[in-house]
Amino acid sequence: MAEQLTIGLLGGTGPQGRGLALRMALAGHRVLLGSRDPDRADAIVADLLHGRDLPVEGRANAGAAAEADVVFLVFPYAGQAEVLPGLAGPIGTKIVVDVINPLGWDEQGPHLLEVPEGSAAQQAAALLPDARVVAAFHHAAPRLLIDPDRQVETDVLVAGDDPEARGLVLALADQIPGCRGVDAGPLRMARQLEGFTAVIVGINRRHRIHAGLRISRLGDDKRRRLNAELQQPRGSGGLKERSGSPPANTDREEGP
Amino acid sequence: MAEQLTIGLLGGTGPQGRGLALRMALAGHRVLLGSRDPDRADAIVADLLHGRDLPVEGRANAGAAAEADVVFLVFPYAGQAEVLPGLAGPIGTKIVVDVINPLGWDEQGPHLLEVPEGSAAQQAAALLPDARVVAAFHHAAPRLLIDPDRQVETDVLVAGDDPEARGLVLALADQIPGCRGVDAGPLRMARQLEGFTAVIVGINRRHRIHAGLRISRLGDDKRRRLNAELQQPRGSGGLKERSGSPPANTDREEGP
Numbered sequence: 001m002a003e004q005l006t007i008g009l010l011g012g013t014g015p016q017g018r019g020l021a022l023r024m025a026l027a028g029h030r031v032l033l034g035s036r037d038p039d040r041a042d043a044i045v046a047d048l049l050h051g052r053d054l055p056v057e058g059r060a061n062a063g064a065a066a067e068a069d070v071v072f073l074v075f076p077y078a079g080q081a082e083v084l085p086g087l088a089g090p091i092g093t094k095i096v097v098d099v100i101n102p103l104g105w106d107e108q109g110p111h112l113l114e115v116p117e118g119s120a121a122q123q124a125a126a127l128l129p130d131a132r133v134v135a136a137f138h139h140a141a142p143r144l145l146i147d148p149d150r151q152v153e154t155d156v157l158v159a160g161d162d163p164e165a166r167g168l169v170l171a172l173a174d175q176i177p178g179c180r181g182v183d184a185g186p187l188r189m190a191r192q193l194e195g196f197t198a199v200i201v202g203i204n205r206r207h208r209i210h211a212g213l214r215i216s217r218l219g220d221d222k223r224r225r226l227n228a229e230l231q232q233p234r235g236s237g238g239l240k241e242r243s244g245s246p247p248a249n250t251d252r253e254e255g256p
Numbered sequence: 257m258a259e260q261l262t263i264g265l266l267g268g269t270g271p272q273g274r275g276l277a278l279r280m281a282l283a284g285h286r287v288l289l290g291s292r293d294p295d296r297a298d299a300i301v302a303d304l305l306h307g308r309d310l311p312v313e314g315r316a317n318a319g320a321a322a323e324a325d326v327v328f329l330v331f332p333y334a335g336q337a338e339v340l341p342g343l344a345g346p347i348g349t350k351i352v353v354d355v356i357n358p359l360g361w362d363e364q365g366p367h368l369l370e371v372p373e374g375s376a377a378q379q380a381a382a383l384l385p386d387a388r389v390v391a392a393f394h395h396a397a398p399r400l401l402i403d404p405d406r407q408v409e410t411d412v413l414v415a416g417d418d419p420e421a422r423g424l425v426l427a428l429a430d431q432i433p434g435c436r437g438v439d440a441g442p443l444r445m446a447r448q449l450e451g452f453t454a455v456i457v458g459i460n461r462r463h464r465i466h467a468g469l470r471i472s473r474l475g476d477d478k479r480r481r482l483n484a485e486l487q488q489p490r491g492s493g494g495l496k497e498r499s500g501s502p503p504a505n506t507d508r509e510e511g512p
Contacts, residue, residue: 154472185455192452198445203440215456
């Protein structure tokens with residue numbers, strides 16, 4: 001791959017953060033796994049790498065945000081509103097990928113929590129008004145992400161109001177074996193993506209599996225072409241063709 | 257198939273109603289396609305059958321509800337709250353399958369409408385307190401349903417608080433070629449199922465396809481066994497093994 005990005009995974013010490021760190025490093029990116037406690041981040045990274053030679057390093061969240069080209073938010077939902085305001089400075093105008101599922105659990109099983117802004121990703125967008133926020137990777141099973149010998153059998157639905165940001169994250173999704181990036185439209189669709197995780201978690205519990213989801217009848221050639229076009233307005237030719245520079249920020253564009 | 261049900265499709269004159277009518281008739285059931293205007297229902301049925309010898313008949317909605325063993329609600333969302341109170345009598349304690357997607361459309365594309373009860377299916381349950389309401393078939397593309405030569409490539413996620421009702425509707429889904437019934441848990445999950453239709457409609461628009469969704473890593477043998485167990489508490493052995501009697505009503509049970 002021509003372009004190596006530096007990807008900061010904020011709150012990345014849980015199963016989903018560790019799994020995404022591994023897969024992004026295997027795809028050729030430099031990964032900064034962030035935690036409130038940088039020592040804990042270092043310990044998690046050492047455990048994750050198992051001596052493998054991959055470019056993953058621990059950081060404090062603020063440091064990971066400052067150094068990264070693209071920032072992933074992998075906090076527990078309860079922590080996001082508390083932590084994000086303090087990270088708005090280092091995040092700035094970067095592309096932010098919100099992976100957070102605001103789920104609760106009771107005697108009836110998993111359920112979606114009410115979020116005043118509509119979704120965790122819309123909450124992040126409200127707290128990071130300069131950033132280009134997309135929602136993605138909700139349905140990638142941590143158990144599959146963490147095992148490099150397995151395919152992560154899911155489509156990765158990506159929602160966001162900035163087409164170029166959506167296009168870049170769709171390309172990142174395609175770099176994980178078994179995943180397909182699928183454009184899910186504007187950021188307000190994040191509520192549907194986060195909510196569908198409750199359905200999948202319930203199915204996982206009943207069937208004792210690590211399910212994902214596939215959009216049926218979706219041709220791969222057309223999908224790749226439409227996804228690549230999202231990155232075209234800047235004339236950059238998309239993630240694969242870019243030079244090593246971090247993605248520059250442009251004015252926000254609304255979805256079509 | 258051992259059991260033939262009488263299925264009433266209320267508000268069934270639109271593309272989804274016509275498609276479900278055709279598929280349920282092809283599966284061996286007797287179908288009553290309901291409309292406010294029984295003459296219109298008759299005309300739609302004549303057009304749908306094209307001279308094919310299938311057990312589909314037109315009815316007024318109230319008549320379809322009264323004669324049916326299982327009632328499908330296929331109204332536009334805007335009509336449900338207006339129409340259902342007048343049908344609560346003939347629907348009584350029957351199994352009700354709410355197929356309604358409360359979707360709006362604006363310059364950003366499709367989006368989910370707010371529903372005071374949480375979802376269209378929960379609204380139906382509130383208006384039909386004696387019925388056993390499940391939500392299902394949201395993601396089955398009308399264009400595929402209506403063409404008997406095509407597979408309807410989607411999993412049919414079924415949510416409802418009555419396990420036996422869920423089990424019966426899961427079995428009905430399995431009778432449509434290309435569909436798999438997947439238990440999606442309690443009725444409150446209907447919001448997630450209805451909302452995901454907005455995602456699929458957006459993908460359809462971008463890709464000019466008739467998409468559905470598949471749950472990945474879901475084994476069919478276990479799926480069929482777990483689905484069949486939902487119908488076991490009454491000792492009936494499930495849809496396929498039943499005699500010709502309509503499903504009796506039992507006390508409501510909450511999901512596990």
